[in-house]
Amino acid sequence: MDRILEVSHIQKTFTELHTLEDISLHLNRKEFVTILGPSGCGKSTLFSIIAGILRPDGGEVLIDHQPYTGVTGRVSFMHQKDLLLPWKSILDNVCLPLFLKDYSRRQAYAKAMPYFSLFGLEGFEKYYPGQLSGGMRQRAALLRTLLFTKDIMLLDEPFGGLDALTRQKMQQWLMGVMEEIESSVLLITHDVDEALLLSDRIYVLTNRPARIRAEFRVDLKRPRKINSFTEPAYIQLKEEVLACLIH
Numbered sequence: 012m013d014r015i016l017e018v019s020h021i022q023k024t025f026t027e028l029h030t031l032e033d034i035s036l037h038l039n040r041k042e043f044v045t046i047l048g049p050s051g052c053g054k055s056t057l058f059s060i061i062a063g064i065l066r067p068d069g070g071e072v073l074i075d076h077q078p079y080t081g082v083t084g085r086v087s088f089m090h091q092k093d094l095l096l097p098w099k100s101i102l103d104n105v106c107l108p109l110f111l112k113d114y115s116r117r118q119a120y121a122k123a124m125p126y127f128s129l130f131g132l133e134g135f136e137k138y139y140p141g142q143l144s145g146g147m148r149q150r151a152a153l154l155r156t157l158l159f160t161k162d163i164m165l166l167d168e169p170f171g172g173l174d175a176l177t178r179q180k181m182q183q184w185l186m187g188v189m190e191e192i193e194s195s196v197l198l199i200t201h202d203v204d205e206a207l208l209l210s211d212r213i214y215v216l217t218n219r220p221a222r223i224r225a226e227f228r229v230d231l232k233r234p235r236k237i238n239s240f241t242e243p244a245y246i247q248l249k250e251e252v253l254a255c256l257i258h
């Protein structure tokens with residue numbers, strides 16, 4: 012398997028707060044990998060390090076086998092909050108990363124528009140974020156993330172702020188999208204069902220200072236559905252992951 016991203020022996024301490032003790036993990040090309048861990052253990056810190064926004068105290072980040080520690084602009088990063096600009100239309104919001112890369116308005120729109128249907132936003136191009144539902148805003152934020160770069164995407168609890176029903180619909184929708192867009196994705200979530208539904212592999216982190224407690228391969232057949240939750244293989248794996256999380 013081709014490793015598109017490799018994180019090797021990452022350590023980070025904020026003043027007195029020892030946050031990441033020793034994190035090594037990898038992401039293969041076109042793989043969907045989830046990171047589960049206790050609240051405050053350092054998951055978002057790890058993403059900031061992978062995105063190059065924050066420098067680790069030790070260890071390195073390799074992308075396509077090249078050193079990328081402390082280098083921004085190579086991976087896209089989506090936060091839990093949609094961070095859409097309320098005074099800009101949805102089309103202009105999703106095109107922001109393209110404007111930053113010096114695309115003209117016409118070039119940016121031509122690149123973004125074909126995705127509007129897949130993202131369930133067709134017909135809403137001229138709307139403002141405040142006029143859309145929470146799920147639609149998250150889909151717009153995800154599209155903006157993808158337009159920044161789609162080969163490696165870091166998604167930090169993208170559905171964390173949504174109600175349970177919208178969240179389930181978004182998970183099901185994202186599974187379909189992943190088959191279309193051929194990205195490699197690292198996802199942070201607190202939701203074990205979400206991890207099992209979407210992932211090829213799962214890493215479980217320990218409490219702070221975080222280490223990798225375990226790695227699980229999710230061999231459940233695809234396409235997965237919300238009602239896969241009742242299958243014996245699913246229930247058994249969920250029990251193993253939960254036991255590891257609350258260990």
Ligand SMILES: Nc1ncnc2c1ncn2[C@@H]1O[C@H](COP(=O)(O)OP(=O)(O)OP(=O)(O)O)[C@@H](O)[C@H]1O
Nearest residue numbers: 025026028030048049050051052053054055056057
């Ligand atoms: N820039 C910073 N300066 C000082 N401390 C920080 C900084 N960023 C994060 N921390 C601390 O590091 C710890 C890990 O934070 P982080 O947000 O990475 O955890 P997390 O696992 O993503 O948490 P959650 O699951 O609650 O979102 C927290 O105690 C946080 O307060």
